[in-house]
Amino acid sequence: xxxxxxxxxxxxxxxxxxxxRVQALKHIDLSLGGGLTLLxxxxxxxxxxxxxxxxxxxxxxxxxxxxxxxxxDGADAETLAEIRRRHIGFVFQTFHLFPTLTAAENVQLALxxxxxxxxxxxxxxxxxxxxxxxxxxCDAFPRQLSGGEQQRVAIARAIVAEPAAILADEPTAxxxxxxxxxxxxLLAAIAREPDxxxxxxxxxxxxxxxxxQVLRIEDGTLLPEAAASSNVYRIRGSA
Amino acid sequence: MALVATLASRNLLQDxxxxxxTLIGIVFSVVLVMVQMGLYFGFGRMVTTMIxxxxxxxxxxxxxxxxxxxxxxxxxxxxxxVRGIQGVADVVPVIIGFSAWQLPGGGMTPxxxxxxxxxxxxxxxxxxxEGSAAALSxxxxxxxxxxxxxxLGVTGxxxxxEIRGLxxxxxxxxxxxxxxxxxxxVFANLxxxxxxxxxxxxxxxxxxxxxxxGADVAQVQSAIQSTxxxxxxxxxxxxxxxxxxFWLFGTGAGAALFAGAMLGVIVGTVIVAQTLYxxxxxxxxxxxxxxxxxxxxxxxxxxxxxxxxISAILGFVIAAGMGFGVVAATAKTSLPIVITPxxxxxxxxxxxxxxxxxxxxxxxxxxxxxxxMVMAR
Numbered sequence: 001x002x003x004x005x006x007x008x009x010x011x012x013x014x015x016x017x018x019x020x021r022v023q024a025l026k027h028i029d030l031s032l033g034g035g036l037t038l039l040x041x042x043x044x045x046x047x048x049x050x051x052x053x054x055x056x057x058x059x060x061x062x063x064x065x066x067x068x069x070x071x072x073d074g075a076d077a078e079t080l081a082e083i084r085r086r087h088i089g090f091v092f093q094t095f096h097l098f099p100t101l102t103a104a105e106n107v108q109l110a111l112x113x114x115x116x117x118x119x120x121x122x123x124x125x126x127x128x129x130x131x132x133x134x135x136x137x138c139d140a141f142p143r144q145l146s147g148g149e150q151q152r153v154a155i156a157r158a159i160v161a162e163p164a165a166i167l168a169d170e171p172t173a174x175x176x177x178x179x180x181x182x183x184x185x186l187l188a189a190i191a192r193e194p195d196x197x198x199x200x201x202x203x204x205x206x207x208x209x210x211x212x213q214v215l216r217i218e219d220g221t222l223l224p225e226a227a228a229s230s231n232v233y234r235i236r237g238s239a
Numbered sequence: 240m241a242l243v244a245t246l247a248s249r250n251l252l253q254d255x256x257x258x259x260x261t262l263i264g265i266v267f268s269v270v271l272v273m274v275q276m277g278l279y280f281g282f283g284r285m286v287t288t289m290i291x292x293x294x295x296x297x298x299x300x301x302x303x304x305x306x307x308x309x310x311x312x313x314x315x316x317x318x319x320x321v322r323g324i325q326g327v328a329d330v331v332p333v334i335i336g337f338s339a340w341q342l343p344g345g346g347m348t349p350x351x352x353x354x355x356x357x358x359x360x361x362x363x364x365x366x367x368x369e370g371s372a373a374a375l376s377x378x379x380x381x382x383x384x385x386x387x388x389x390x391l392g393v394t395g396x397x398x399x400x401e402i403r404g405l406x407x408x409x410x411x412x413x414x415x416x417x418x419x420x421x422x423x424x425v426f427a428n429l430x431x432x433x434x435x436x437x438x439x440x441x442x443x444x445x446x447x448x449x450x451x452x453g454a455d456v457a458q459v460q461s462a463i464q465s466t467x468x469x470x471x472x473x474x475x476x477x478x479x480x481x482x483x484x485f486w487l488f489g490t491g492a493g494a495a496l497f498a499g500a501m502l503g504v505i506v507g508t509v510i511v512a513q514t515l516y517x518x519x520x521x522x523x524x525x526x527x528x529x530x531x532x533x534x535x536x537x538x539x540x541x542x543x544x545x546x547x548x549i550s551a552i553l554g555f556v557i558a559a560g561m562g563f564g565v566v567a568a569t570a571k572t573s574l575p576i577v578i579t580p581x582x583x584x585x586x587x588x589x590x591x592x593x594x595x596x597x598x599x600x601x602x603x604x605x606x607x608x609x610x611x612m613v614m615a616r
Contacts, residue, residue: 057610085534092614112243
């Protein structure tokens, strides 16, 4: 069975100060072990905040998060960056590709920041570009690619260093229906690889067919599914 | 090229207008510093040109003499006493002073007379292009630089005039002996020079001392000082340093040049800092994305510093080209700009330091970057 890759225990997050203070997350318990999980909820429900905490971009105000066995509790910015570098791949809603780099260079950048350079890095980049069906667009700049192609490059960048978890924030929101479906099919295929968890934040109910597990969040709290009696969700293969 | 360098260079070139503005800022700054420092070195050389061309192991000057041009008279008997000190081979008196050159159409122009016995190894004019220095041994014959023909109203060898009412004839013409005071140097033999300046026959402003082979300069210097406490015995290096110190710092000229150079550094730093900061701000989401995907701060600093280095190198190359143009243009002027290899190396390091230092503002902006900002966009 797959070990738990990301684990959240009693996580809470308070954002803002004074009158603007908001309890964005409350008592979240979560364990991601593998497969594709959808995290759904209305705007302002805390989806992106939870994704940021699970990805080590934010630290919780309460509770603990472990990413591949490493606690983010009390970690400084550099340690969090190192955890993300080693274990997490991110896919963003608006791709966040580097406009001055080619598609292949954008992907290779994720290896470069890990200190992986040279011929092996280039070979690995080509391999991943082939995997996302963009081998023929290696030398294209982002402005020369369609939205769907740009998101494929972003996915290639997220997986090139083979992180344990891929966290995607609304990856289909900027795409048309067909491209959205294609991207989700790609993410689902990636999620089927061993020791790999993919968590996708979305508000698009049409995507649930791709998921091994669907989590719903409202007002900062995970909703128990009909079959579950607690808000602890054990995803396929989790401990 | 390493990917980090590719990212840095393309970030710079993405906004070409801003990059050009950055380069102009650097070039302006470096050229300004180069000219100021080149003037400083050029001036430093000009003020010691007589010392540099005098065949002396030691100089004897009146105590407190500030520079070669600082006229303070000594009696020629001092030379005789120095000649008797162990290790001294030869002592040659030199006389200097201002006088007036009669112009052909009436009126006079000031000149700076340098007199010594050339046959005895005094200060002979160099770069002689017409006539010969040996001709100056005849009374009333002088050497002038061709740059000053117009000022002196002469056209070459054989030109006649009067100095302080005494007949003078041009017997040698030099090329490139320019005076930083803009007053033309006129070389003559010792007696003629004394007459041209109006000084007694037993007077000397300096003595050139040459030592016997194997004599210890420091020991002879010490012996002269103890024998003749009212004069100073200086090595050429000490006299050069004293002259430069007086003209560059005693008069404030050097401070003004340094202030100009400092202004160039400040202007350059501000321009580069502003453009780098602005470029970093434009790429803030890209840097945040780098942070989000786990990039270390060091990697981001490398991108910014590489941008600064690329700007520095390109800016310096352009500035150095312009600097050499300025050197060529001023080579024959009264105050040439001198760029030594050491100055060039120092300027390169200064340019790099200025540009990398300018990156601090951009880096301080990136340090505060929260990677989670990429989620909100």
